[in-house]
Amino acid sequence: MxxxxxxxxxxxxxxxxxxxxxxxxxxxxxxxxxxxxxxxxxxxxxxxxxxxxxxxxxxxxxxxxxxxxxxxxxxxxxxTGSEFESLLTQFSLLEDVYGAKALERMHLRAPAFVRYLGGNPYPRIVVTNKPSQREADWAYGPFASRAAAERFADEALKLFLLRRCTDDLNPDPSHPGCVYSEMKMCLAPCYKGCTDERYAEESAAVQDFLATRGESKLVVLRGERDAASANLAFEDAAALHAQVQKVEAVRALAPELVQPMNRLRAVVLQASANLDEVAVFLFERGSLRGPALFSTIGMRIQNEQSGSSSLFAQPMALEPVPDETGIREQGTGSNEQEPATHGRIPRTMLEARMEAVLAKLEEDDGSTPSATVRQAHLALLKRWYYRPEVKREGEICFPEGDGHWPIKSLLRGVGRVAAKRLATAKPQ
Incomplete structure (x- = not known):
């Protein structure tokens, strides 16, 4: 940066x-x-x-x-227009002078991840704050804290039969096992309580669960529940519904920011130093890019404090209208003009403007961020995201399932950021 x-x-x-x-x-x-x-x-x-x-x-x-x-x-x-931008800018200046020591000066500790040890013959999961780039596909986070990551890992393991031990296993029928195998909470590969194929199947299910934040298991359970209900097997449907609720409770422990580390992408919207612009940041490939400035000229910013046009009642935070100042009637010699539109522009132009901003941020300059920059940017994003919502300035959007950005949601976010900025602006 x-x-x-x-x-x-x-x-x-x-x-x-x-x-x-x-x-x-x-x-x-x-x-x-x-x-x-x-x-x-x-x-x-x-x-x-x-x-x-x-x-x-x-x-x-x-x-x-x-x-x-x-x-x-x-x-x-x-x-700068926001604390988020100030912290990012301050780190950039400190890193130029002090290098990796900038992390200590700004107290930017590495966030916690749940790591799937897929390279082990008998995979397991651990909590770490030092996931390697080589296994970035198998590191899921960041979590708000190490305790939050450990709680999610513990609750997720209760849904599966994956091992919890940390030993390098050499399966032997004479192995005494452990309390989890006695409680039927583990497939017990230590004493060949299952085949390698069965353990690999369970491991793959855990990996899918982590990668989809529980959606892979929810889809299966919901389908079985609905089928049981359709067949009038209501007791079975009730039991499956209880399992669905249990998985949903575990899923709630992993907010939307929790993703495979190398696939984490997000757009952060913040107020800009200029009143007629919103700062757009992109988190991709382990680092933050930006800000790129999105002009709010031509947008009608609704009054968030007004009851009739509140953002809750009307989620659209902008009202695009064609940018025309009136068209003189031709061939009549009349000076009368059609109603003016006050310089507002159509939604298609606003969407194109946002797409251009995102395309600019997504341009690959060929550089690879250092480990120091990756840790700092991830820590800054985590620190901002996990603040209480009432204290968190700005908006965040994640890509849709197909990888495309939700442009309409981004425009609504721009409207909310701009409205709040205008409401709190003070004359300089």
Whole structure:
């Protein structure tokens, strides 16, 4: 991620002259010293001018500010529209200076995954925060925490007969087994309690369950339940329905963000520094791309606070109308015009605009993100996604089953982000 910085020179003797040039807007900033070897101070703030006035202007109550101001020779900044963008920008600047140490400075720990050990002759699942790229197809996450991943893994195993032991098995009929084999909760490959083919079948079912967040098992159970009900076998249908509910409860422990690591794709919509734009980010191939800016010019943004046009009552957060200002009647000499449409544009153009933004983000520049960047971007996405919904700014959309993006849902998300941004905007 490349960050374009604006900058002004800073003279400690004329601090006010430089500080008055700074905007009073959210930004990520860097304070550079006189020497190129000096490490910059990098931070983020909701009010750039106010923060740097407190840091750099002389103050009798805070003499240390004089020491900091005396070492600064240049102020650089990048305006941001959201905390999500600020954190991503701050990491990019820190990573350029400190490399992998930027992870520690921003407390970006690797998220937890449930990993399917498919390379083992007798596969099992474990929880890890260090899934390898070589087995990215078999790592499912990220989860909100290691405890959340462990709970999901434990509950999922209760639906199958996969082994829980960590031993490298060498099946032997003389093996004593374990408590899970005694409770009939494991196929017991340790003492050849099943054939290798039967264990491979069960392992494949577990892998499908993880890859589809339980949908593979739900489809089978729902079909059997409906068939039993159609045949008037209501007791069997009730038992199958109880199993469906149990699987659904396990599925609920894995939010939509939980996907095979190398197939995780998402679009994040955030407010932009410009009121007439929304910032679009794409998470793909292990890293975040963007922001690409989606212009909201020509969209009618509904008032989210209005009862008659609330987003709950009317999910469409925009009302596209053809961009025509009126057509003069031809051949009559009349100056009368047909009703104007106030510069709004049709939905097809809005969809094309969104598709163009996504195509730009999906362009492959041939670069491969480093392990540091992958960990940071995944941690930032996880941290933002698992916030309480009332505190989570912005929107997220996942691809449909066929891999295509839900353009209409994205446009509705743009409308909600833009409406909230306009409602909270303050004059600068």
């Amino acid at each position: 490349s960050v374009e910085l604006q900058s002004v020179p800073f003279d400690p003797a004329e601090a006010k002259a430089a500080l008055t040039q700074l905007p009073t807007a959210p930004a990520v900033f860097a304070l550079y010293g006189a020497e190129a070897k000096d490490e910059p101070y990098i931070g983020r703030t909701p009010n750039l001018r106010g923060r740097l006035e407190r840091l750099l202007q002389p103050s009798a109550k805070h003499p240390r500010r004089l020491q900091l101001a005396g070492r600064v020779r240049r102020i650089a900044w990048h305006l």
